Amino acid sequence: MAEHLTVGRVAELAGVSVRTLHHYDEIGLLEPSTRTAAGHRAYSADDVERLREVLAYRRLGFGLREIADLVDDPTTDTVAHLCRLRGLLMDQRDRAAAMVTAIDRELEARARGIRTTPEEQLRVFGAQLYDAIGADYPATRRTEPRIAARIWDALGDARTVLNIGAGTGSYEPPDRDVTAVEPSAVMRALRPPGAAPCVAAAAQSLPFEDQSFDAAMAVSTVHHWPDPVAGLREMRRVARRVVVFTYDADDTGWRQRFWLTRDYLPEFADLLVGWPSLADLANAIGGRAEPVLVPWDCVDGFFEAYWRRPEAYLDEHVRRAVSVWARVGPQAEQRAVSRLREDLSSGRWAERNRDLVALDTAELGLRLLVA
Ligand SMILES: C[S@@+](CC[C@H](N)C(=O)[O-])C[C@H]1O[C@@H](n2cnc3c(N)ncnc32)[C@H](O)[C@@H]1O
Numbered sequence: 308m309a310e311h312l313t314v315g316r317v318a319e320l321a322g323v324s325v326r327t328l329h330h331y332d333e334i335g336l337l338e339p340s341t342r343t344a345a346g347h348r349a350y351s352a353d354d355v356e357r358l359r360e361v362l363a364y365r366r367l368g369f370g371l372r373e374i375a376d377l378v379d380d381p382t383t384d385t386v387a388h389l390c391r392l393r394g395l396l397m398d399q400r401d402r403a404a405a406m407v408t409a410i411d412r413e414l415e416a417r418a419r420g421i422r423t424t425p426e427e428q429l430r431v432f433g434a435q436l437y438d439a440i441g442a443d444y445p446a447t448r449r450t451e452p453r454i455a456a457r458i459w460d461a462l463g464d465a466r467t468v469l470n471i472g473a474g475t476g477s478y479e480p481p482d483r484d485v486t487a488v489e490p491s492a493v494m495r496a497l498r499p500p501g502a503a504p505c506v507a508a509a510a511q512s513l514p515f516e517d518q519s520f521d522a523a524m525a526v527s528t529v530h531h532w533p534d535p536v537a538g539l540r541e542m543r544r545v546a547r548r549v550v551v552f553t554y555d556a557d558d559t560g561w562r563q564r565f566w567l568t569r570d571y572l573p574e575f576a577d578l579l580v581g582w583p584s585l586a587d588l589a590n591a592i593g594g595r596a597e598p599v600l601v602p603w604d605c606v607d608g609f610f611e612a613y614w615r616r617p618e619a620y621l622d623e624h625v626r627r628a629v630s631v632w633a634r635v636g637p638q639a640e641q642r643a644v645s646r647l648r649e650d651l652s653s654g655r656w657a658e659r660n661r662d663l664v665a666l667d668t669a670e671l672g673l674r675l676l677v678a
Pocket residue numbers: 435437448471472473474475476477478488489490491494508509510511525526527528531532533
């Protein structure tokens with residue numbers, strides 16, 4: 308019995324009552340595989356693994372019947388459950404970040420005596436992250452021509468192109484037949500008149516036949532997908548060629564080189580926990596990774612864009628157009644910005660980063676995956 312745990316011990320470890328475990332046993336959701344000589348329930352390692360899944364789905368708000376169907380599904384093993392749970396939790400975190408942002412907005416509006424409309428008040432409950440932050444996107448997020456040239460070159464002679472997580476369409480090639488995919492209603496509404504047709508869908512489940520496009524592209528979006536590898540496989544399924552502009556989360560030293568995350572926003576590292584390695588991402592499409600250096604005057608205001616223009620990060624408009632700031636939360640953001648402001652005025656930033664002034668481009672982990 309050494310490898311079995313008593314019901315009391317399992318309850319204590321899991322932070323649930325013994326009564327809950329008895330109930331799970333009675334309804335057949337989690338029947339301990341054996342009993343002690345005295346007739347008490349005893350849980351094996353497999354039972355504990357199943358309990359972990361049950362409790363995680365419960366925390367995500369699933370009902371006990373739905374959970375029973377999920378954990379009894381013979382086609383889903385432990386790794387598949389963990390991947391699914393991870394995706395659902397990431398989605399929940401993003402939705403929480405979206406709600407915090409929307410609540411902050413409403414507080415600000417109320418402080419200025421402005422009442423939000425019923426539509427605005429309710430929208431937050433169905434919000435995707437980009438439904439909350441999307442309105443600020445066009446202020447600083449534009450096509451960076453040097454990066455666009457790399458992406459368009461990698462598309463080769465593709466005539467039909469699917470752009471996934473298309474946003475406002477910044478990197479859509481003007482000379483091809485483009486179809487966009489974008490799950491956020493706010494982002495779809497911001498697409499300029501005349502932009503390519505846009506389908507409301509998400510990367511992990513693309514509503515297209517196998518091999519129905521010459522190429523599929525995804526720019527600055529993979530880090531938002533609940534299951535990046537599944538989304539990349541979907542791209543591979545629907546298109547003959549795949550081009551992805553993304554980020555290498557492996558710690559290869561350069562992560563420490565970006566002063567913003569190194570000196571002011573260490574919370575950025577938390578966002579990368581569990582993020583697939585670059586090799587996993589490249590393998591999902593069967594492709595290779597090429598570094599993309601960030602020019603000092605990068606036109607697209609993504610997170611790393613202002614590495615040689617630090618004052619830009621003090622600008623609220625710059626931050627609001629980048630999801631990292633919503634995801635780390637207002638406390639981390641305010642602390643980072645006030646420290647940066649102090650260091651810029653005291654000259655400490657300039658002293659620490661004096662080598663940057665001589666650089667025209669920086670290697671900050673951005674990568675183009677091509678297959
Ligand atoms: C940083 S924006 C990039 C937009 C555009 N590709 C660009 O480069 O300007 C990220 C986009 O990914 C979208 N997105 C989030 N989750 C997604 C998912 N599961 N599938 C596809 N797109 C998603 C967001 O709604 C948002 O428009």
